[in-house]
Amino acid sequence: MLDNSTRRLYVSHATQVDVVDADTGKLVGTIPDTPGVHGVAIASAFKHGFTSNGRENKVSMFDPSTLQLIKKIDVGKGPDGIYYDELTKRVFTNNHGTHDISAIDAATGDVVGTVKVEGDGEQAVIGADGLIYVNSEEAGEVVVFDPKSLEVKKRFPIGVAKVPTGLAYDAKTKRLFIGCRNEPKMVVMDAETGR
Numbered sequence: 001m002l003d004n005s006t007r008r009l010y011v012s013h014a015t016q017v018d019v020v021d022a023d024t025g026k027l028v029g030t031i032p033d034t035p036g037v038h039g040v041a042i043a044s045a046f047k048h049g050f051t052s053n054g055r056e057n058k059v060s061m062f063d064p065s066t067l068q069l070i071k072k073i074d075v076g077k078g079p080d081g082i083y084y085d086e087l088t089k090r091v092f093t094n095n096h097g098t099h100d101i102s103a104i105d106a107a108t109g110d111v112v113g114t115v116k117v118e119g120d121g122e123q124a125v126i127g128a129d130g131l132i133y134v135n136s137e138e139a140g141e142v143v144v145f146d147p148k149s150l151e152v153k154k155r156f157p158i159g160v161a162k163v164p165t166g167l168a169y170d171a172k173t174k175r176l177f178i179g180c181r182n183e184p185k186m187v188v189m190d191a192e193t194g195r
Contacts, residue, residue: 001040006064010040010049017051019067029067034060041084041091043106050091050104052079059093059102061109073109075102083124085132088147094121094134101134103150113150117143123167127191128174135164135178142167142176142189156194161185 001010002022009020010031017031017040036055042064043050049064052075059073059082077097084091084106091104094117101115119136121143126132131153134143140162144154158164158178166179169191178187189195 001042003042003044003064005042005044008064010042012037012039012051031060031062031067031069033069038080039082041082043084043089043091045086045089046107048106048109050082050084050106052082052093054078054080054096057095057097059091059104071109073104073111075104075111076100076114080120081122081124081134083126083132085126085147087126087130090147092124092132092147094124096120101145103147115145115150115152117145117152119143122165125167125169125176127169128171129192133167133169133176133191135167137163137165140164142178142194154194156189158187158189161187 007022009022011018019028034051034053038052041050049062051060061070076095079093081094089106093102103113119139121134122137124134140158142156145152161180161183163181164178165181168177174191176189176191
């Protein structure tokens with residue numbers, strides 16, 4: 001994950017995150033004790049960073065300037081993808097073991113709710129409409145939820161391919177680009193209608 005505001009690249013692997021200067025390639029530091037880390041989200045407005053620690057069912061909240069741990073947060077089982085929504089000031093983790101998404105207040109690090117996805121959310125994007133789109137790996141669908149109310153608004157079956165893992169969004173055309181693992185195929189979907 002690249003934090004453009006600080007030009008730092010966060011590289012997660014196994015039990016730690018290495019932080020690299022994006023311009024020089026030099027190691028800035030390491031965030032240790034992140035068992036099964038999958039990713040990093042940065043909430044610059046609050047000077048907080050977050051890692052999804054899949055093997056301990058926790059998120060580490062850290063200070064991006066010092067890389068020091070602030071606290072560990074209990075979330076659903078097997079947190080994987082992690083992302084920050086600037087509008088709601090929340091960090092979200094896609095939890096594979098509990099088939100849900102935890103919502104965390106980026107200022108306090110408190111869990112403020114859960115989205116019932118009923119599948120393993122893999123990748124997520126924030127649409128121009130303010131909704132969050134998550135591809136559900138085992139259900140073979142895109143789940144659309146409101147990051148404020150935490151309500152699932154739509155479910156779009158992918159149909160022509162299975163095991164969606166990669167997801168990208170084009171705001172101009174309002175299209176989702178879904179990379180599917182088992183065929184492999186890329187599906188292009190209308191984000192408003194699911195067609």
